[in-house]
Amino acid sequence: MSNLLDHIHEPADIKNLAKAEMRILAHEIRKELITTISVTGGHLGSNLGVVELTIALHKSFDSPKDQIIWDVGHQTYVHKILTGRRDALKTIRQYQGLSGFPKRSESVHDIFDTGHSSTSISAALGFAAARDIKGEDNYVVAVIGDGALSGGLAFEALNNAAHMKKNFIVVLNDNQMSIAKNVGAMSLYLDGIRTGNLYKEAKEDVQNVLKKIPRVGEGIIEVIRDLKDGIKQLVIPGMFFEEMGFTYLGPVDGHNLKQLTTTINQAKNVEGPVFIHVHTQKGKGYAIAEKHTECFHGTGPFDIKTGDQKSVSKHISYSKVFGDKLTSLAATNDKIVAITAGMTSGTGLNDFSVQYPERFFDVGIAEQHALTFSAGLSAAGFKPYVAIYSSFLQRGYDQVVHDIATQNLNVTICVDRAGLVGADGETHQGVFDVSFLNHIPNMTVIAPRCTQELELALDYSLTYTDGPLVIRYPRGSDSGHKGKKVSMLKHGKAEVLKNGNDIAVIFSGSMYQIAEKLVDELKAASYDCSLINIRFIKPLDRALIKKLAKKHKHIIVLEENAIIGGLGSEILRYISKEQLEMEVQIYGIDDYFVTHGDRIKLLKDCGLDVGQIKKNILKSI
Ligand SMILES: Cc1ncc(C[n+]2csc(CCOP(=O)(O)OP(=O)(O)O)c2C)c(N)n1
Structure with a gap:
């Protein structure tokens, strides 16, 4: 029997489907999602939840003339299928394959690039304002999840939208889940609307x-x-939104295509901003994902029958090491408090949240608030550890500067996913944090080279009472450095792992393995190298750099951060200031956004693999 989905190549192909056919289409899409993502990995639960909603949106609106803007964008696989990218779905999140998020460069139906949360209403309002200036008459729609609605940016946009009274539609996809159970008063309020x-x-x-x-x-x-x-x-129902100036429609059963299309068509006839409240179930149609919503929010390849993940690392992740260590430190220090912005399990804080619920705070997807909230806790005498992924910390720059650093507060910012993260791509690569933290006065920045050193950095953080402290560590694990001796940290002191004469190889954190291998390979080419673990990106171990200058003609800096404003540029600045006679080569992330794909491939793309670095060095010195 021919598949209905085989005949869908663009949104126009679903316009004339009868209700029964749309239901069949939804079923086929679910099957396709489960089969494909079981091989590729990806955001299964969120996509299974929006199958009918996406069909209804494409049936009722005329994309790309009508502009549908997705929040976060991890739930756009169905949209990709319906807009001509079905075949490419098997390449999703892979190097040179489809992005796991909307990309304007990928399709005219992807109206706005996303990856970070809570941007859709602002962007949609911008599109609506532009439409009106241009005198056009298309619809503009923002699709936002209840988790994303907990972000401050979404509230700012709602506030402004009600004031501007533009014709545009906000669709709330309310599945009562963020990655984990959604938190906050808005979430409770939405639950109350039945x-x-x-x-x-x-x-x-x-x-x-x-x-x-x-x-x-x-x-x-x-x-x-x-x-x-x-x-x-x-x-x-929806009084809050009505009072804000929106026309509230709903709640609608997000798996009932008739209700969805009727309500969307109603919304199209309303003057001013409209808010459609849709209830969906995360993981809908795949019992294991319905039950284990958190695991299937984002999953690796898995066995469809059992739901078991196919490739689970043998090594303990940095996030887990961080969470375990903080939990053990909290046992003897009742001032320790842990804060996350909607990423409890991602940042390794599950156990802490269970063992110390009164000292654990999930503030929702609200990084800015998480940081200023931590500043408050610190000013009131507590020892806050706020764990945030590097790329999401970008949101909180002013909070770090204005609320934490200017007051020299003892907030420890645990920067997870620092460096290239792989499949999530441009929006999630954690390659700017050193550049935007290093220049802040009062700041100390540590990059441990392995999970043991992360534990030592946390020990160090407990004794450190002289202002904000950043500990940055990468995604995944360190593939087994257990057993190698790691020395205690001393403020602003680098760790000399090997003394040599010709070339000094200085690395930060996650570049350890590459640096170690590079030194071995350069040795084979008759260069005697020093190997330095910088440990403290700030304050820089200037005395050591000065000492190295006496013996070494060349410094090679390896870092998993943007070259501009990173460790290397700080070393270079110092060498230039002191007029030291050394030639510096910096290997890091050049001035472009790094795409999605396997981390090893991406490192190679960035010229950060041993082979290329060695070749470059041998050619140039
Ligand atoms: C600024 C920011 N912080 C954190 C994240 C990580 N994140 C991705 S999806 C998600 C949950 C979103 O929940 P919701 O909007 O309800 O969508 P659902 O997956 O439930 O459909 C989170 C926290 C992010 N993408 N952006």
Whole structure:
């Protein structure tokens, strides 16, 4: 039997599908998602949840003339299937394959690039304003999850949208989940809205009955209208959004195509901003993903029958080491508090959250708030550890500067996923944090070279009371440095792993293995190298650099961060200031955004593999 999906190559192909066919299409898409993602890995749960919603959006709107803007964008696989990228789905998140997020460079149907949360309403409002200036008449739609709605940017946009009164539609995909269970008052409020149409129907019934009473009818309606404002405080669903200035429609069953298309078509006829509240189930249609929502938010390749992940690393991850160590430190120090912005398990804080619930805070997808909240905790005498992925920390730059560093508060910022992260691509590569943290006064920045050193850095952080401290560490594990001796950290002191004469190889954190191998290979080419683990990117071990200058003509710096503003440029600045006679070569991330794909391939693309570095060095010295 021919597959319906085989005939869908663009959104126009679903316009004339009958209801029964749309249901079949939804079923086929689910099957395709499960089969494909079981091999590629990816954001399965979120995509299974939006199958009907995506079909309904493409049936009701005319993409790309009508502009659909997805929040975070991890739930756009169905959108990709319906917009001509079905065959390429098997390459998703792989090097040179489809991106796991919307990409304008990939399709005209991808209206706005995303990856970080809570941007869709702002962007959509921008598109709506542009449309009106240009005098065009298309629809603009933002699709945002309840998790993403917990981000401050989304609230800023709602606030502004209600003020601007532009015609545009916000679709809330409410599955009650962020990556884990969603948190916060808005989430509770949304949970409370269950009987959406009752108020509307009741109101219309009363009006119809009263209109039929001769003479008094219209006057009473006025009274009722006044009363409504009072009553609706109690009973109207979506009152918050109505009060903000949106027309609230819903809640709608997000797996009922008829309800979805009817409501979307209703929304198209409303003047001003509209808010459609859609209830969906994460993982819908695959029982294991419905049950284990968190595991299947983002998954590696898995066995469809059992749900078991196919490639689980034997080595313990940096995140887990961080979480375990902090949990053990908290046992003897009741001032330790842990903060995450919606990433409890990702940052390794699950156990901490269970063992010390009163000292654990998941603030929602709200990195800026997480940082200033931590500043408050510190100013009030606690020892906060705020764990944030490097790329998401970009959001909190001013909070780090203004709320933490200027007051020299003892907040430890644990920067997870520092360096190339792989499959998530441009928006998630953690390659800017050194550049945007290093220049902040009062800041100390440590990059441990292995998980043991991460533990030592955390020990060190406990004794450190002289202002903000950053510990940056990469995604994944260090593939087994257990057993190698790691010495205690001393403030601002690098670790000399090998003394040589010709070339000094200085590396930070995750470049350890590459640096070690490079030194071996250069030795084979008759160069006697020193190997330096910088440990403290800030303050820089200047005395050591000065000492190295006496013996070495060349310094090679290896770092998994943007070259501009990174460790190498700071070393170069010092060498230039002191007029030391050394030639410096810096190997890091050049001035471009690094795509998605396997980390090893990406490192190679960036010229950060031993072969290329060695060749370059031998050619140039
Ligand atoms: C600024 C930022 N912080 C954290 C994340 C990590 N993240 C990706 S998806 C997600 C949960 C989003 O939840 P929701 O919007 O409800 O979408 P769902 O997956 O439930 O459909 C989080 C926290 C991110 N992408 N951006």
